[in-house]
Amino acid sequence: MLDDFMLRATLAGIGVAIAAAPLGCFVVWRRMAYFGDATAHAAILGVALSLALSTSVFAGAMAVALAMALTVTTLSGRGFAMDTLLGVLAHSALAFGLVAVSFLQGIRLDLDAYLFGDILAVSKTDLAVIWSGAGLVLLLMAWRWAPLLTATLNPDLAYASGIDPRREQLVLTLGLAIVVAVAIKVIGALLIVALLIIPAAAARPLARTPEHMALSAALIGTAAAVGGLRLSFLFDTPSGPTIVCTASILFAVTTLSARLLPR
Amino acid sequence: MRLVTLEDLTVRLGGHTALSHVDFHIDKGEIVTVVGPNGSGKTTLLKTVIGAVKPSHGTLSRAPGLRIGYVPQRLAIDNTLPLTVGRFLSLPRRHSAATMQSALEDAGADDLMDRQMTALSGGQFQRVLLARAILEKPDLLILDEPTTGLDQPGSASLYRQIEKIRRDLGSAVLMVSHELHVVMSASDRVVCLNGHVCCHGTPEIVADAPEYRALFGSGTQGALALYRHDHDHHHHGHPAHSHEHGDCDHA
Numbered sequence: 001m002l003d004d005f006m007l008r009a010t011l012a013g014i015g016v017a018i019a020a021a022p023l024g025c026f027v028v029w030r031r032m033a034y035f036g037d038a039t040a041h042a043a044i045l046g047v048a049l050s051l052a053l054s055t056s057v058f059a060g061a062m063a064v065a066l067a068m069a070l071t072v073t074t075l076s077g078r079g080f081a082m083d084t085l086l087g088v089l090a091h092s093a094l095a096f097g098l099v100a101v102s103f104l105q106g107i108r109l110d111l112d113a114y115l116f117g118d119i120l121a122v123s124k125t126d127l128a129v130i131w132s133g134a135g136l137v138l139l140l141m142a143w144r145w146a147p148l149l150t151a152t153l154n155p156d157l158a159y160a161s162g163i164d165p166r167r168e169q170l171v172l173t174l175g176l177a178i179v180v181a182v183a184i185k186v187i188g189a190l191l192i193v194a195l196l197i198i199p200a201a202a203a204r205p206l207a208r209t210p211e212h213m214a215l216s217a218a219l220i221g222t223a224a225a226v227g228g229l230r231l232s233f234l235f236d237t238p239s240g241p242t243i244v245c246t247a248s249i250l251f252a253v254t255t256l257s258a259r260l261l262p263r
Numbered sequence: 264m265r266l267v268t269l270e271d272l273t274v275r276l277g278g279h280t281a282l283s284h285v286d287f288h289i290d291k292g293e294i295v296t297v298v299g300p301n302g303s304g305k306t307t308l309l310k311t312v313i314g315a316v317k318p319s320h321g322t323l324s325r326a327p328g329l330r331i332g333y334v335p336q337r338l339a340i341d342n343t344l345p346l347t348v349g350r351f352l353s354l355p356r357r358h359s360a361a362t363m364q365s366a367l368e369d370a371g372a373d374d375l376m377d378r379q380m381t382a383l384s385g386g387q388f389q390r391v392l393l394a395r396a397i398l399e400k401p402d403l404l405i406l407d408e409p410t411t412g413l414d415q416p417g418s419a420s421l422y423r424q425i426e427k428i429r430r431d432l433g434s435a436v437l438m439v440s441h442e443l444h445v446v447m448s449a450s451d452r453v454v455c456l457n458g459h460v461c462c463h464g465t466p467e468i469v470a471d472a473p474e475y476r477a478l479f480g481s482g483t484q485g486a487l488a489l490y491r492h493d494h495d496h497h498h499h500g501h502p503a504h505s506h507e508h509g510d511c512d513h514a
Contacts, residue, residue, distance in 0.1 A: 028343045029341055029343055029344045031341070146354060146355040146356070146357075147355050149354055149355070150354045150355040152344070153338070153340065153344070153346075153351075153354065154335060154338050155315065156310060156313060156315045156333065156335050157333060157335060157338070157354075158355075159310075159313050159314045159315035160313040160314075160315075160331050160332070160333030160405070161355050161356075162314075163355060201343075204343055204345065207345040208345050208347055208379070209345055209346065209347055209350045210344065210345060210346065210350065212345065213345050
């Protein structure tokens with residue numbers, strides 16, 4: 001029933017959803033939504049640079065996303081108002097990216113594909129990159145899970161247990177850059193943060209422990225990816241935004257049922 | 264046995280000198296309480312000992328393999344983070360259900376294992392923090408105003424619990440407290456802080472020190488009486504320290 005390109009698209013969506021789930025939980029717990037935005041938007045600049053230099057888009061997006069995330073981490077706690085700083089960085093990264101892309105004459109560039117994703121055009125190589133990136137992020141999260149969670153709870157508790165919260169922050173930053181780089185083809189730079197936050201937020205009312213929440217977020221994200229793709233195929237709508245719409249409907253369902261149904 | 268030694272330690276935080284030329288040590292099994300007005304660097308001192316704040320001058324040395332149990336002054340758990348008491352106790356290292364249950368009992372929080380952290384009352388929350396701090400049988404238990412937000416009976420019972428833990432585990436206890444009567448009755452040594460060490464020694468010595476009187480006024484007479492009443496027949500082995508750091512009017 002599924003055409004080959006649909007199968008590839010579905011597998012790509014599932015890969016991103018699974019990698020985004022544990023990371024998205026940390027983005028929610030640590031209130032890093034804007035931080036995610038800055039990282040994701042910077043990736044557009046990375047795309048422009050890598051096209052100009054004829055290198056891999058994945059590598060370019062990841063390098064610039066990582067540079068942005070590290071810049072923000074370094075600047076934080078140095079007297080800047082964090083939301084203002086992130087607002088400045090997120091939007092200027094996007095604007096500079098868009099301007100940089102306009103300089104790329106001679107290269108036919110479908111900007112929409114990078115802003116909103118082009119999941120139906122995922123190639124076998126893309127799929128390999130996506131699943132390697134997703135696997136790497138999952139390994140990273142599994143390895144650092146307990147220290148990350150402790151540092152998220154309270155940096156001083158982490159120090160007292162011999163954990164360096166700044167190192168854990170770096171792990172999270174690296175994971176975020178990888179997810180942004182692999183998700184750009186699937187969901188697009190503008191909506192990556194939605195895929196991080198919405199499944200995690202939808203999982204919150206269902207969960208009693210952090211692990212339970214990450215697992216539920218992975219299931220909800222997968223359902224949104226698979227469901228959203230089917231819906232976009234049926235109604236001929238753009239697939240990235242349709243996936244995000246599906247995730248938000250799931251969010252509304254879990255949140256409302258938690259409010260309405262007595263436990 | 265020395266657990267932690269600070270020598271000539273100075274800490275600057277964002278251009279402000281929070282601690283200046285502090286000498287401090289804590290030995291195995293003793294209870295040391297830090298007192299001082301708000302902003303006198305009490306919390307900074309504790310954070311330096313756990314390694315969360317880096318000194319800008321001076322040395323900090325800890326006994327090798329020192330296990331620290333830490334109870335922070337405040338722990339805000341975000342509502343987006345689902346966390347049962349049992350899961351909280353197992354951070355960062357997993358413990359068996361039996362170990363966690365006995366730590367909860369030692370802290371006086373028996374039946375809370377499956378509750379959500381955000382659903383606990385103030386007193387229950389403090390006890391769970393204490394339970395987590397003692398799980399790994401720490402050599403040094405550090406408490407930053409552990410009775411914040413508790414009523415009188417609640418805080419009295421928490422202090423009794425802490426003394427019992429010290430007896431049972433042999434942990435040294437380093438705590439910040441505003442409750443002077445507790446300080447006077449339960450501590451082996453008191454350090455009076457105001458950006459620098461104003462005076463230190465046994466509770467009796469400190470209570471008599473003019474520097475301490477200058478900070479806390481004559482309202483401490485009652486506390487001193489309580490201390491004397493409780494400990495008349497005791498003789499503390501700790502020698503009185505001279506207070507060479509001068510007056511408390513600094514800062």
